């Protein structure tokens with residue numbers, strides 16, 4: 001299975017996936033290309049340094065559908081089976097989502113459906129939840145909404161502040177993304193409505 005990673009920033013989720021592949025935790029899975037919409041994204045620089053094929057399509061002031069068509073063509077040229085959004089800070093066009101239906105994963109730093117949108121960890125902390133976490137889900141036309149593949153939860157500690165909670169959630173994200181890719185790559189699942197259900201081997 002070939003992955004296409006889309007990122008806009010730091011790239012720690014990309015690096016965690018790359019490390020899982022290197023360590024043999026995702027047999028049969030390869031990163032075919034890393035694509036960024038932001039020239040200065042540290043994750044893009046890291047991908048170049050590690051020798052992955054990379055592509056840059058600057059999205060600023062471009063029409064969404066046109067930009068996404070370029071990205072989709074690049075993914076197809078690299079024969080990508082599964083698109084992994086890893087801190088990709090741009091909404092996808094309906095055409096893009098339709099072209100990769102149930103083949104786009106996103107990671108979100110909250111236990112969805114709580115706290116969709118930006119700064120989810122800060123939202124959760126300010127709300128005063130006692131349990132926080134992250135979600136890897138398929139992408140559909142609604143923001144942070146598609147079928148859930150993996151969630152990981154942690155307790156909010158008395159001594160937490162927003163940044164410390166975000167750091168501890170990020171550590172869970174790195175585990176969750178690998179687990180979600182493993183589940184999807186196994187092919188041993190079915191969708192029951194919006195429920196992602198693993199089939200027994």
Ligand code: GRF
Nearest residue numbers: 010011012013087107108109
């Ligand atoms: C993560 O918190 C992820 O959940 C959110 O954006 C952040 C990306 O971090 N979608 P990184 O670029 O993978 O380090």
